Amino acid sequence: MTDSTPRIGIVVTDAYAADDPDHDTPILLAALETRGAPAEAVVWHSTADLAPYDLLVLRSPWDYPDRPDEFQAWLDRAESATRVVNSPALVRWNLDKQYLRDLEFAGIRAVPTQYGRTAADVLAALSAWTDRRVVVKPAVSAGARDTGLFDAADPAALRLAERIIAGGGVAMIQPEVTELSAGGEKALYSIEGRHTHAIAKGALLEAGGGLIGGVYVEHPEPVETTEAERAFAAEVMDAVCATTGQAMPLYARIDIVDSAEFGLVVLEVELIEPALNLHVAPHATDAVVDAILRAAVH
Template identity: 70%
Template sequence: MTSPAPRIGIVVTDTAFYSDEDPDHDTPILLDALRARGAAAEAVVWHDATVDLAAFDLLAVRSPWDHPERPDEFQAWLERAAASTRVVNAPATMRWNLDKHYLSDLEGAGIRVVPTAYANSVDDVRAALAAHARVVVKPAVSAGARDTGLFDADDERALELATRIIEAGGTAMIQPEVPELSRGWEKALYLIDGRFTHAISKGALLEVGGGLIGGVYEEHPEQVPAYDDEIAFATAVVQAVQTVTGGPLPLYARVDTVRSRAYGLALLEVELVEPALNLHVAPHATDAVVDALLTAATG
């Protein structure tokens, strides 16, 4: 007697959210590949209340990119999903990853992180700005470069942005500019089930003065080589995530790094909620993702 096909939901948002500049490339690729391997796979809009979450063997959170505008609703959805079926990444890990205070946790676990000050008052902001010539200001809870700016530290707009973040109930992060980042040297390494699959460069995003280059958030992903020390570093990051959270090893992770003169090879972010995998740029990684999803759905 053959086992029924595993039913896998690829968690997205409704198509009206996506733009031509920032489409969800991964979901069509994953759906086709999963179906070719015998799975019953479909896209699931996370805020569609009519979906029976318990009908799925696995829900893989992939592109709910509107969740920063609906944080409480997304947190409630994670709770319902976790009570209904298996979810990847683990909901507890995703909750931890939603607030960039996690960088402090990883630094405490021995991971080199770009220096970060967390400001909850205007006095905190002034002190953090005074320590650097040029800074990046952003919220601790954000995505897609929302409310993120690169400024000369004495630019009043830096203080204004940080103050606005705090007055809205958030924490403002202040980091020194890393010149290598402004040259587009950020490198994202992807790990599936803890194993490196590919690396992507997406170019610089921030214009000095608080804006985005070209006026819009637009990535230009290109597959690039990863060196042995970068792969070892990214592997150590996801292992540290498992240690810090006490949860399972993330099924998927994007580890954003920069090699800088000031800080060496350092972590910028680790994205465990909904990173674009850029499978259209690195199609060879599709099999690894599908293998991992099938194992999670049937294991």
């Protein structure tokens, strides 16, 4: 390392579930070392001095939904100390899934969503989808926490929404997308606005509430995408930039499903800490490392 070598921190947390490890960070650390720019993992909620870093790259602070105020304070501290990617402004916007409203306003198709702040809101939303199944989830969450698939008339759907609201959150109510329940979701990855790869992780939700198998386990597999899907993902990213006034993010995961009922729709845009799944898409590693190195000398 020379004096001109940027000091890069890869932002992680200090513990991961045994069935949900951080595959990306070891791959990125090794690739950056090979490129002559050794980096180090930085636990986001540690007391580490952040000023010596030329760049902090958010990768796997996956426990932030359990400590949101602390994470917001860390973003403030990190932003005042050095450059952070994705930008804290973009991260703050992306923390609450009500950003989907912004994207719809910008012309992006999304799954129809109603937001419940009271039990009355939730009852009205559930009554709009009588005789079918719905997904209930919090507007601020990750890893399918407090997310369930229910018959709209199932009292468990209302109970979950009420628990979310009682905890100070907003409940999202969406109609079931049958193609999604069948595992048809695709996660398209964008590095500096360029498509690099796509992953399918299969269905996660068990009808009646809970997760298939009782635990959150992804089974990522590379999947092909159509020209229409890639074009739609690019439209989503353009809308993100136009809506937030931010530059194209270094990394993004755009979750989509092509449905008979609603067409090609966006489910989520993950700009905070998406698993890049480089262990099953190693060809994307160079693109990510190139982007990090460009950001480090920006």
